[in-house]
Amino acid sequence: MLTFTLGTFAIALNHLLLISALALATFVGWRVAKRGGENPESVLFSLFLLGMLAARVSFVIAYWAHYRNDPWQMIDLRDGGFLAWPGVIVLVLAALYRGWRRPGLRRPLGFGAGSGLLFWLLATFSLTIYEQGTRLPDIALRNAAGETVELSDYQGGPLVINLWATWCPPCRREMPVLEHAQQQRPDLTFLFVNQAESMQSVSTYLETQGLSLSNVLFDRGGRLGQAVGSMALPTTLFYSNDGRLLASHLGELSDASLARALENFDTPNAAASASSTSSSRKLPCPASATC
Numbered sequence: 053m054l055t056f057t058l059g060t061f062a063i064a065l066n067h068l069l070l071i072s073a074l075a076l077a078t079f080v081g082w083r084v085a086k087r088g089g090e091n092p093e094s095v096l097f098s099l100f101l102l103g104m105l106a107a108r109v110s111f112v113i114a115y116w117a118h119y120r121n122d123p124w125q126m127i128d129l130r131d132g133g134f135l136a137w138p139g140v141i142v143l144v145l146a147a148l149y150r151g152w153r154r155p156g157l158r159r160p161l162g163f164g165a166g167s168g169l170l171f172w173l174l175a176t177f178s179l180t181i182y183e184q185g186t187r188l189p190d191i192a193l194r195n196a197a198g199e200t201v202e203l204s205d206y207q208g209g210p211l212v213i214n215l216w217a218t219w220c221p222p223c224r225r226e227m228p229v230l231e232h233a234q235q236q237r238p239d240l241t242f243l244f245v246n247q248a249e250s251m252q253s254v255s256t257y258l259e260t261q262g263l264s265l266s267n268v269l270f271d272r273g274g275r276l277g278q279a280v281g282s283m284a285l286p287t288t289l290f291y292s293n294d295g296r297l298l299a300s301h302l303g304e305l306s307d308a309s310l311a312r313a314l315e316n317f318d319t320p321n322a323a324a325s326a327s328s329t330s331s332s333r334k335l336p337c338p339a340s341a342t343c
Contacts, residue, residue, distance in 0.1 A: 054281045073172035074096065078164065081096055106142035111135045183300060190204055195268070215247055215271075222303060248271070
């Protein structure tokens, strides 16, 4: 499961874990402060913001090559570009400094920040292990020619699956990024699985936007999103050559966040697997190609 859904409201689980960690830290700090000490609520919130800022700045620095031509993207947090460990380190150092300056805050802040961090680390690790244990769903879709294709037919090499719709603004904004990546990474197979729209409306949209995409598939019932546990669009999934989920990204992808996600395929083992299977795997022919 990638999202928590309540009616029409959906939130990514990793975002929910962050909010839950902050809530737990605030509650524990408040309970400890009742036995003696200062209430660390406002301090914990400021530390949380400081940690998020450090995580974002670290990400921008690490992927500066993708931001230098469009600096405004640095403040566009919708791409989810954060590096966790720099943020955690800055948060811990700032908490130590605050505790050193204000003795009455030390115990409540220490217990609060410690419990929140421990919960976030354990929950994030558990979620990662769970996600990476899931496999490519066995689902039948339709291609642009109206033919039925099995999702498993595309297994055999690194696979990037994007769930999208033409009415979804983040989907529309990220489409040129994915189109460029498809052109630049022929070693990867990109599948653009439209959710619950007609072939005609999708074809018209792609034509008017000047987008040239291979492997546009149609999921009229939204079964793929249900199978992977994501009720939010866009959702992008990254699978290994043997159909194991390596990573997922909910929300809009930028050049930088996509580059980071594609690093899952740049490990020696993944590269070796892709090389050994690229010459033998046979994929369904895209509707726009001549095979």
